Amino acid sequence: MSSLNETLGVAWHYLAARRLQRLRTREQIQAHQQRRWHAMHARIADASPFYAAYRQLPLAQWPLMEKREWMHHFDTINTAGITLSQAYALAEQAERTRNFRPGLGNVTVGLSTGTSGARGVFLASRSERQRWAATLLAKLLPGGVLARERVALLLRAGSNLYDTVHGARLQFRYVDLLQPFEQVLRQLETYDPTILVGPAQALALVASAQANSTTHITPRRIISAAEVLDPLDRAVMERTWNVRVEQIYQATEGFLGQTCAHGTIHLNEDCIILERDWIDRTHRRFVPIITDLYRFTQPVVRYRLNDVLIERATACPCGSAHVALEQIEGREDDIVWLHDAANAKLRPVFADSLARIVLNADAAIRDYQIEQCDVQSLSIATEPAPDINREQAIRSALATFFVTLQISVPTIVFGAMPEHELGSKRRRVRGLAALRDQKHA
16 A cells, blocks of 8 residues: 555656646746745744744845755754754664665655765655655656656665655666676666666766676666766767766755756756855856755755856757756866965866866876865876876966966876775865865855
């Protein structure tokens, strides 16, 4: 009976999510957002001790949240009466045992992967799990609950979120990325997914294994999720499977967006309200501040993410009125801060720009790592390892780039490519958070 109830719950939410796809104009989207927030804010204020004092205030006057504050106030923000210590204990046990089915009552508990060094805890009720699954189906699978697909989810941690949708026609298989990679490949080959979903790094490794005849699968769709899709990884996947790589923009804080038929990432403004914290308005770069219109167990209200998004300059040909992105560039921690030419102030250098300069300096480069050592130096590693000519080409290209930006040219040192664990998110460019904090102080 519980399985039937789960299926009926997903089906109901799926129909609701499909109805929201009729929002065709900005006016319709904003009207929907206002209706949902009007309904949500009172429920949240009634049930969340932290937000009780904000009931009569407009959204813009509710407190701005970042991960540290969100976790600090976890016990009083969530509406389920769950303490952070309880949630951590269950989530960490699941990580150790690799059994992600247990919850606290009907509440799923999970850990974020913590690329910024701080792991977050997320809560989702049974109804919220059903709605998440249904929204994913409505936006990514036109055939929905009747689709005949085998979906492989390459993930660093499972969750009973992923068990919510499963049937005779539509099947999901969780593949644990913390097991030996050879086992990952064997499981994929046995399952032979029609849709392959996972972090870009993991997908690229599977593609490379297939290119080297180590494994063979025939997915019709490739969907990158959980980390920035680097052009190098995209190229490996598209060359191997001859399909366009799609993207899901999802975080601990919710299912935030996905690519349309034209390859443009659209934000799910039927599910969230978006505010922009501009960090480079000229080039349309901003950090999103989101308010989830449906999450109640752990309300997400004016939550400032650590992602750097680039808004599309023109309307997407698909005609969607939802905010369109040119690119998810990375995280704020990926921004390199260097002195300007006069050594008067710090200036941002964005990860995508640095990556393009290094890659364009030598067509033979297959991989790279850029780390900021301090305000005056960068460490760079490449694959193949740099010889004298490659080092000189990179130094020259970067020097020209920094001079053009009127930035003091830093010292460039070259090192060996670090080892990358499949169970950790890949960040090819790393800035210094201390410099970011100094800039914003």
